[in-house]
Amino acid sequence: MSPTDILNLFQGVATMVTGDPMIAIGRIILIAVGITLVFLGAKGTLEPLIMIPMGVGMASVNAAVLYLTATTTGTIFIDPMVSDPAKLLDALQINFLQPIYTFTFSNGLIACLLFMGIGVITDVGYIMMAPFSSMLIAIFAELGTILTFPIAVWMGLTYKEAAAISVVGGADGPMVLFTSLILAKDLFVPITIVAYLYLSLTYGGYPYLIRLLVPKRLRGIKMDLKNIPKISRSEKITFSIITCTILCLLFPVAAPLFMSFFVGVIIKESNVKRFVEFIEGPVLYGSTFFLGLLLGVLCEAYTILNPKVLTLLILGMIALLISGIGGIIGGYIMYFLTRGKFNPAIGIAGVSCVPTTAKVAQKEIQKVNRNAIILPYAMGPNISGVITTAIIAAIFVTILR
Amino acid sequence: MNTAASIGPVQFVSLAYFICIVISLGVAWIIRLLFSGIKLQRNIFSVKAIAVKVNEKKNLLQQKER
Numbered sequence: 224m225s226p227t228d229i230l231n232l233f234q235g236v237a238t239m240v241t242g243d244p245m246i247a248i249g250r251i252i253l254i255a256v257g258i259t260l261v262f263l264g265a266k267g268t269l270e271p272l273i274m275i276p277m278g279v280g281m282a283s284v285n286a287a288v289l290y291l292t293a294t295t296t297g298t299i300f301i302d303p304m305v306s307d308p309a310k311l312l313d314a315l316q317i318n319f320l321q322p323i324y325t326f327t328f329s330n331g332l333i334a335c336l337l338f339m340g341i342g343v344i345t346d347v348g349y350i351m352m353a354p355f356s357s358m359l360i361a362i363f364a365e366l367g368t369i370l371t372f373p374i375a376v377w378m379g380l381t382y383k384e385a386a387a388i389s390v391v392g393g394a395d396g397p398m399v400l401f402t403s404l405i406l407a408k409d410l411f412v413p414i415t416i417v418a419y420l421y422l423s424l425t426y427g428g429y430p431y432l433i434r435l436l437v438p439k440r441l442r443g444i445k446m447d448l449k450n451i452p453k454i455s456r457s458e459k460i461t462f463s464i465i466t467c468t469i470l471c472l473l474f475p476v477a478a479p480l481f482m483s484f485f486v487g488v489i490i491k492e493s494n495v496k497r498f499v500e501f502i503e504g505p506v507l508y509g510s511t512f513f514l515g516l517l518l519g520v521l522c523e524a525y526t527i528l529n530p531k532v533l534t535l536l537i538l539g540m541i542a543l544l545i546s547g548i549g550g551i552i553g554g555y556i557m558y559f560l561t562r563g564k565f566n567p568a569i570g571i572a573g574v575s576c577v578p579t580t581a582k583v584a585q586k587e588i589q590k591v592n593r594n595a596i597i598l599p600y601a602m603g604p605n606i607s608g609v610i611t612t613a614i615i616a617a618i619f620v621t622i623l624r
Numbered sequence: 625m626n627t628a629a630s631i632g633p634v635q636f637v638s639l640a641y642f643i644c645i646v647i648s649l650g651v652a653w654i655i656r657l658l659f660s661g662i663k664l665q666r667n668i669f670s671v672k673a674i675a676v677k678v679n680e681k682k683n684l685l686q687q688k689e690r
Contacts, residue, residue: 350655354652354656355652362645362649365641369637369641372633372637372640373632382633458659462655465654469650469651469654470651611644618640618643622636
């Protein structure tokens with residue numbers, strides 16, 4: 224038995240040794256990154272719900288490359304590039320994750336399911352108690368999306384690719400997935416990975432941005448909790464159904480997202496307990512798990528080693544940084560409009576990472592003033608951010624599709 | 625897509641931002657409108673309820689006077 228025959232017994236190693244050295248190095252690096260993500264997720268440094276399945280998927284798929292024929296290599300996890308119906312049927316029978324990818328991922332269903340889950344855990348009452356200030360802050364927090372677009376075009380991306388990566392500034396994972404699937408299908412894997420990676424880092428990075436831009440004296444401002452109006456369930460349902468219908472009427476392309484979000488909100492407010500339990504449990508966590516796993520599995524060296532990945536990494540960071548700064552600018556504008564009664568640090572919650580950024584604002588403010596409770600005021604811009612991001616994504620998709 | 629390609633990235637994104645601002649503020653305006661409508665309805669109901677109570681008291685007083 225020659226050494227080559229022995230090597231062929233272990234095809235994961237054989238494909239690494241005999242294949243392109245660059246790809247082999249890429250595979251080793253991605254295996255290491257996958258293992259690191261699992262540890263950082265388990266430790267709580269990164270979002271464990273996404274990072275643990277993603278890390279496991281990333282490490283496994285890059286290790287498990289085998290010879291599909293005498294000359295071609297691949298895996299039996301997934302084939303994201305297959306489009307020919309006959310080949311797709313084969314892939315569905317061979318690749319174990321192919322059915323989930325084909326029937327939930329590539330048509331955006333998983334993004335909609337996640338949006339339903341977000342709807343069920345969202346209380347629109349917060350935006351209804353201060354609609355204009357919430358929207359104003361959210362509009363400023365979209366600056367990252369807006370300013371990243373021309374930068375991306377100047378860095379050599381097409382309009383569609385630029386739009387897909389700039390939506391990262393909205394800090395809304397399912398929205399990035401939805402937009403990139405429609406506008407930049409070739410780049411949706413790296414764009415979505417960049418988005419989710421950075422979104423898990425916002426929890427660590429944004430507190431420093433708040434401390435840098437908002438002085439201690441202003442961070443300690445207490446918000447008035449006595450005059451918060453009570454919003455009834457019927458008011459929330461009326462608002463949700465009217466807004467959903469109008470947004471669907473304006474942007475039919477993004478109607479699945481709008482419908483998914485508001486159906487979640489309406490089910491919650493209607494108190495249909497069985498549906499609420501179903502959506503916030505199996506649907507939301509099931510989708511999150513498979514999203515993480517599929518994102519990891521899609522990180523195969525052949526797919527991910529794209530010369531545009533570095534550009535995407537830079538642009539994703541720029542988008543989230545400018546959005547954070549924009550949100551705080553919005554907070555300052557509210558501070559001046561209310562003559563010093565509004566805590567400008569709330570502005571960071573305009574970045575729609577529900578409810579992470581609102582929690583970050585509350586945590587940072589409470590470090591300065593223990594008695595300052597701003598969460599009800601922060602949740603308004605937070606939820607408005609979801610709506611403004613959906614609107615911008617809808618505009619991009621409608622015009623550029 | 626053709627419309628977008630014919631204008632520069634800055635103009636395109638400014639247009640998108642402008643539309644986003646208009647629609648977002650429109651949503652805020654819907655909320656405000658909804659609230660004022662509901663408040664108005666509540667006021668009408670409470671005024672009606674007060675009127676009914678005043679009428680009842682008036683009737684009682686009239687009955688007592690008789």
